[in-house]
Amino acid sequence: MSSTITTAAVLGAGSMGAGIAALLASGGIKVHLLDLPADGDDRDARARKGIETQIKRRGFTRPEYAERVIPGNTEDHLERLAEADWIVEAVFEDIDVKRETYAKVDAHRRPGTPVTSNTSTIPLDTLLQQASEKFKADFAITHFFNPPRVMRLVEFVEGPDTRDEVKQKLRQTIERDLGKVVVDCRDTPGFIANRIGSFWMGVGAQVAFDQGIAPEQADTAFGKPFGVPRTGIFGLFDYIGLQVAPHIWHSLLEALPADDAMQDYGVTDTPQFQELLDKGYTGRTADSGFYRGRDEVYDFSAGDYRPKQSYEVPKDPKELMASGTPEGDYAREVFxxxxxxxxxxxxxxxxxxxxxxxxxxxxxxxxxxxxxxADAIGLDDVAALYDSPPELLEAARTAGGFYPDGQVLGSAGTPQTPVEREGVVRVAELVDGAEIIAQNEDATVYRLDDGVGVFVYTTPMNSSTDEVTELFGQAGDWELKALVIANDEARAFSAGANLPKLAEISGPDGDEAERKATIRRGIDGLAAVRRAPYPVVGAVRGVALGGGMELLLHTDAAVIHAETRVGFPERQVGLFPAWSGPVRLLERFVELGVENPHRAAYEALLNVKPVPAINVDFWRDNDRVIMSPDHVVEQALELARELAEDYTPPQPAELELTSEELAYTEGSETDAAIGTALARVLTGEGSATEEELAERQVNAASDVLARQENSDRAEHMAKTRKPLKN
Structure with missing residues (x-):
């Protein structure tokens, strides 16, 4: 059996099945999407509708990837299963329908082809009671979460007969090719996430009903202090859909034993749920549920919606639970x-x-x-919440935590070495003990044993301060085989320049010399990265914005997570990209043969809206856009070593200027001034060297930042993190 999955089949074109097909197609896999034949002339209409729905919902990372999904039906096209390297069943949660589907699959698949179910409730043992021994050996559960493009969790349940080769092939594809995280579950009802998540939601709603806690009061209390998304519990019920919740709860309660604590929280059968359902208030699918819009909440005593109230609670969960307030008592009981x-x-x-x-x-x-x-709160304080603490909690106290000294507690209470995910590199562990060859308060450069360097920011969101750009300026002095710019901050490759510093030096009263020096340090620092005698590779995920995007454009190559948000938001802070982003972007558009490259670069540099990296069309042949953010560092190191084998630094650019008039006609006078400043860099007669272009950027950027209106933008963004549209 090949280790590479190039063709898949998905049976069931509903929301989940079509979503999984879109995810597979986005990962470069050809997909046969089959559903029941529809009435009428187009027997593939169900599958076709599933594809169209995913295009509308942005289930594909690029709309054109929908062409990789071939619609069909389960009567006319079962022979296509023989092409598939992986078959995913995503039909109704009905055991008879699933078993009938498996019989058809087994009759048409190639021997050894993995088959998985996306079931969320039915145990694997139940699914396979009528299956052949060969089918059992190739079968597992891969439970994706909705929407598949966004949700990273895939619960994996293997059977006692599942072959190791099948498990390895599925894990590799799910983690590396699709960018998901495989979590191993035992074959029990609801697996892990829905078992625990539904219990938590049931407890949260029931305790609120019992204690007379309003929905927004509950969602505030067991929300931000506990690191729970802002939907909270009642907002999550609305998101799921109140009409769907009873099926989820009933399925779980029927599958779980009578003595399971979940039986005490059949919350969907409460009068409160029934009242909302009787009125057709089903959540976001009906624009009203526990909440209506952003500002109203349902009042059960009045039987109608009322304005939401605001509640102030301590940010620390320990302090909140000890506060003696209704919110604290509620949060303590739920936790x-x-x-x-x-x-x-x-x-x-x-x-x-x-x-x-x-x-x-x-x-x-x-x-x-x-x-x-619980570890973060403190286990002694957590244990004090109980008259008789749970055995596993006591075992954790004895061991020194649920995560003691780099270990993890087994579910039976014994510390174990964590199972490492293949290919996932933590930069902190990578550079632990490595030689430090350059360092200041905002960044450090390490040299690994093989001579590859790792540049690590130590600033919030990897912002580029003067200290960072000064360290980049030393890149030509480091004796390295290659350099990788990487970090463990999953939210940002680099969020850009130091906004408070820009605000400080901007405005009519700002220091012009310091303003120009700051801009020049950025230009010179990134130029040194580009001219380094070794390849420089970016490990990019989260965001690469502004100066971070300009840095990315100066690397020799990058490994970029497909969902990384990239772009140039500088106009929102009263500036244009001035660290030679215009030079590098124009150079690239010229190389790619883009029509009217100066205008294309001009418009891109003033478009403040970040876009997913997968939608960018100016990456180079050496760049790799991948689905998994967790494998970016591993692949960046691999790519850097490959490029180091025969590396020649790029030559300084001399770029033709344009005589076309470039002007920004949208927005305010402040926007127009920024557009005019950028046009000064790109327009003129003949060509300009990189040094001449650098001087143009310094002067134009300094002049635009000297305007009061532009200074106001920089200061407002630095203080509020929101753009000022002046």
């Missing part, structure tokens, strides 16, 4: 009950507590899973 359930069910659902934490972080958006959260 202690949820954590106890996690402790009591851990051995049933997972091998280690980090799998449970990962499921809640990736599936429900918690910043820290329940066990990591």
């Amino acid at each position: 202690r009950t949820t954590l106890k359930y996690c402790c009591d069910t851990a051995t049933e659902i997972a091998a280690t507590v980090d799998q449970i934490d990962a499921a809640m972080e990736l599936g429900y958006g918690w910043k820290k899973g329940p066990f990591a959260l």
Whole structure:
């Protein structure tokens, strides 16, 4: 069996099936999407509709990737299954329908082809009761979360007969090619995320009903202090859809034993839920549920919507739970009950507590899973919440935490070495013990044993301060085989220049000499990166904005997560990109043969809206745009070593200027002034060297920042992180 999946088949073109097909296609895989034949002339209409829906919902990373999905139906096109390297079942959550589907699949697939189910509720053992032994050996559950493009969690359930080769092939494809995180689950109802997540939501709603806590009061209390997304519990019910929740709860309650604590929280059968459902208030699908819009909430005592109220609670969960306020009492009860359930069910659902934490972080958006959260609060304080603490909590106290000394607690209470995900490189671990060859307060350069350097920012969101650009300016002096710019800040490759410094030196009263020196340091620092006698590779994820995008344009190559947001927001801070972003972008457009490259560069440099990297068309042949943010560093190191084998630094550019008039006609006079300043860099007669272009940028950028209106933009953004549209 090949280790590469190039063709897949998805059976079921509903929201999940079509979403999985779109994800596979975005990962470069050809997909046969099959559903029941439709009435009428177009028997493939169900599958076609699923594809069209995903295009509208942006389920494909690029719309044209929809061409990789071939619609069909399960009567006329079952022979296509023989082409597939992986078959995904995403039909109705009905055991008879699934078993009938498996019989058809087994009759048409190539021997050894992996088959997985996207079921969210039915145990693997139940699914396979009528399956052949060969089918069982090739079968697993891969539970994707909706929407598949966005949600990174894939719960993986293997059977006792699942072949190692099948497991390895699926894991590699899901993690590397699709960019997801595989969490191993035991074969139990609801697996991990929905088992724990539904319990938490049930507890949160029931305790609120019992204690007379309003929805917005509950969502404030068990929200930001606990690292829970702003939807909170009631907002999440609205997001899911109140009409869907009863099916989820009933399925779980029917599958779980009578003594499971979940049985006490059949919250969808409460009078409150029924009242909303009877009125057709089903959440976001009906524009009203527990909440209506952003400003109203349902008042059960009045039977109608009222304005939301604001509640102030301590930011620290420990302080909140000890506050003696209604919000604190509510939060304490929800946390202690949820954590106890996690402790009591851990051995049933997972091998280690980090799998449970990962499921809640990736599936429900918690910043820290329940066990990591307990460690952060302090286990002695957590234990004090109980008359009799759960056994697993006591085991964690004895061990020194759920995550003691680089280990993780097994669900049975014994510390274990964490299982490492293949190819996931943590920069902190990579450079631990490596030689430091250059350093200041905002960045450090390490040299690994093989001579590859790693440049690591130490600023918030990897912003480029004067100290960072000065260190870049030394790049030509470092004795390296190659350099990788990488970090563990998943939110940003670099969020750009130091905004407070720009605000400080801007305006009519700003120091012109310091303003020009700051701009020049940025230009010279990135120029040194470009001229370095070794290849420089960016490991890019999160965002690459402004100066971060200009840095990216100065590298020899980059490994870029497909969903990285890239762009030039400088106009929002009263400036244009002035660290030779105009030079590098124009140079690239010329190389690519873009029609009217000066205007294309001009418009791109003034377009403040970031876009996903996958939608950018000016990456070079050496650049790699990949689906997994977790494998960016690994591949950047690999690419740097490849480029180092036969490397010649690029020659200084001399670029033709344009005589075409470039003007920014949208927005205010402030926007027009920025456009005029950028036009000074790109327009003129003949050509200009890089040094001449650098001087143009320094002078034009300094002049525009000297305007009061532009200074106001810089200061407003630095203070509020919001643009001033003056």
